Amino acid sequence: MAKLYKNGQLIQSKQLSLPDNLNRTLNYIGKSNWTNDGYFEGQMTEVRVWNTARLESELQRDMYQRLKGNETGLVAYWPLNEGSENIAKDQTSNDNKGTINGATWQQEQLPIQTQLSQPVELGQVGGSIATPAKPELSVTSDKGDQIQSTDKEDRKDSQLSGADNSEPTKPSHTSKKKRLVVCCDGTWNQLASSYPTNVVKFARLVKHSADDQTPQIVHYISGSGTAEDDNLIERLGGGAFGWGIDRIIQDAYRFLCMNYNVEAEDEIYLVGFSRGAYIVRCLAGMIYKCGLLSRSKIRELPKAYQLYRNFKISPNAPEYQKFRQDNSKKIDTEQDYLQYRVPIKMLGCWDTVGALGVPDVVPWLSLDKLWNRKYEFFDARLSPIVENAFHAVAIDEKRKSFPSTAMEKNEKNPEQVVQQVFFAGEHGCIGGGTEKYRGLSDCTLKWMIDEAKKLGLEFDLTEKYGEEFQIKPEPTTKFDNRVTGLYALGGEAWRPIKSAKVAVHGSVVERLKADPNYRPQNLLPLLQDLLPS
Template sequence: MKRIITCSDGTWNKPGKKDRGTEVKTNVLKMYECICHEGKNAVKQVKIYDEGVGTGYTLKDRILGGATGAGIDKNIRDIYEFIMLNYEPGDEIYLFGFSRGAYTARSIAGFIRNCGILKKENIHLVDKAYLFYRDRNDYTYPDSDLMKSFRATYCVEDITPIYFLGVWDTVGALGIPLPWYKIANLNRYKFHDVKLSSFVKHAYHALAIDEKRALFSPTLWEKSKTVLEDENHPQKLEQRWFAGVHSNIGGGYADCYLSNLCLQWLIDKAEDAGLCYNEPPHIKLADCDKGELRSSYSWPYWFWLPKWRKIDINDPISNQTIDESVWERYKDKSRKYSPPNLKDYAATAERGSLSIARNKASEATADKHLQP
């Protein structure tokens, strides 16, 4: 057995990126760099880092990739081919991603569920398999006769589980700021698997409370019917809200206190699942108070009215939680941190039983209840 780890970055993100004159790294790149090549008991860990779309050398690539998401199909196929060329039955697959890279990671999970993992000698069928997934219909959904036959004939096994899926702030429309492009490509780039497949064992999603760009509405997972109807199902799903805007969650700012907390959360979850690291960063909860909340509401997003995200930690289908650091910031009146979506939720929550989720950064893992 070995672990196969893929790390898919967001738009315009790659090594060497700068913010305010300082070279910065996203959480995806930091995660990739701290994963070791061999874990406990000599378990091999193979990994790949995939730059975000819009990181090409030409101005055309940077503009089209950033504005329309051009290139994301190639990113998905590249990651799939990496998995295909390394996978053997029994291996554990870990998928990480931020922003459009989160879309990539989640699409890979859906792609594998739909089409399986091709045998190495069938690499010439990758494009055909991807079309089956991307243009899914009544004949090409995962349990259709056609796809069952396809997997039985060309793939290493019928069902390949995804062991771990960890993402930072997925946006369903890819954050595309061109309404005509969004409408024209709605079917092409929609999620086929908003409902999390029961074949994903661990799934964790870090979400931005303060992101208010309407085109960056988050795409949360929903538990599948299979999981909902089986109280003993082993799948673990958590979608946790953190203070900050999109890149405060996934990284890419010179001030990385807030994003480091989100990184530490997923590092801890993946480590609990078995992933091994060289020297992962260890974040102190107190450091998060230093984090700057940046504004992401800039041109060309001025053309749309702001839209605050809805928080609903009482929804059993999505299993949302709020990180302890959020309430520490909220309770400190000197910080003047009171986003409408959080304030509205706090006002309607039952008095004295507002649940928060503690982070290992505070040297505790249990849930507790605080009065905001």
């Protein structure tokens, strides 16, 4: 049994195996000539291989310590600062050299001050690492995207996360601000999907570190109902019902609790599409109600979630105040009611659907409504801790089962920025994931990235990630918003545009001018303003 850890977090646990005609002293991680597993992408600073059981807490505690090479159970140790061509030198006496294929070596200043140097970058052309057979792998990566084993069983998505899940051991770390970026995908969307959603693109394009070396740590979570769910029933339930929502919200919350540094005044960015948009909005609400737990209080997470889901009690009730004071991180603020509630720099959503975050996909059956009742938004208003919120909304979504859930400004924060902007296209055109609608989904992606850049988040928009990650907005892209199949049973209706202040993106005006046949019914009252004669 091999366990693969990245930055102290378990990302895979599998029985590694090889064909009989291969040397059984080796195991391969990544692309090989007999499997279809994915390539490594990103950067790594060192690899540790153990053949003895170690607790995750031990790995997290030790991952910033330089090893001597003679530790009990350590069978290979590659700091990746010594090597030549495709060989990584082993610092143990076992002389288990690592063979690294398709990689380039580079000297780089790390965003986290460790003794590590010369990370190996595994680019799009791909690579693999050969390791001693059936090890327990502890992988410490400075900046990583995806690590997979070559087992032929169904694989689970790894997280786009470069997070350090333990307190750094060097004092210099504590004052270094970092940006924590949580990206939650929509139902049935994942990294391995045939075409990436805007959430995947956003996550991939965030720089590992800003130009001033500020770390930017991305935590990607695939949507419910994906291959991460173990069977067909769970996958279908994750889509039609709220199965998996509790787990995903707590996963994202745990990541922030373990990584947010109050003294450094870290910044939090939350983005999501569809169900993922609902999840990040819930996450913001949970932070407002419960604060972010201190690491020493992380075992209180189940209680925090239970409190969050109790919508009958005000977040300012004595019970919540005591919980925050006893368990949550305290920030320096002049507003007493915000002392235990960390701010959220940005909340970005692509087309939040339904009061439950779940489309009513079985319109004649009330079971899904009853099952999902506990997930209903208790208040569409944003939490006052959200500093900037952006919501891309589909103009042309006509399925009654896909009503938009608006964002409302919270009057407790008069400086709160809320932009709710309408874009051409149906639900999928807004959040991406369909290649033929790319021209429209890239319009919303560019808008979201531009707004994030204004707040300080930095992106790598070069061509290094390939053609599908290039942003190419095309407002006149054709789409099909006919309501058919199961959704036709729920009926159709144009989404009402009720707000007194309606923001329509410029790409919509461009489409209106280019195509005289494009006249959505919900925009008809606004045409005179949008297309002045």
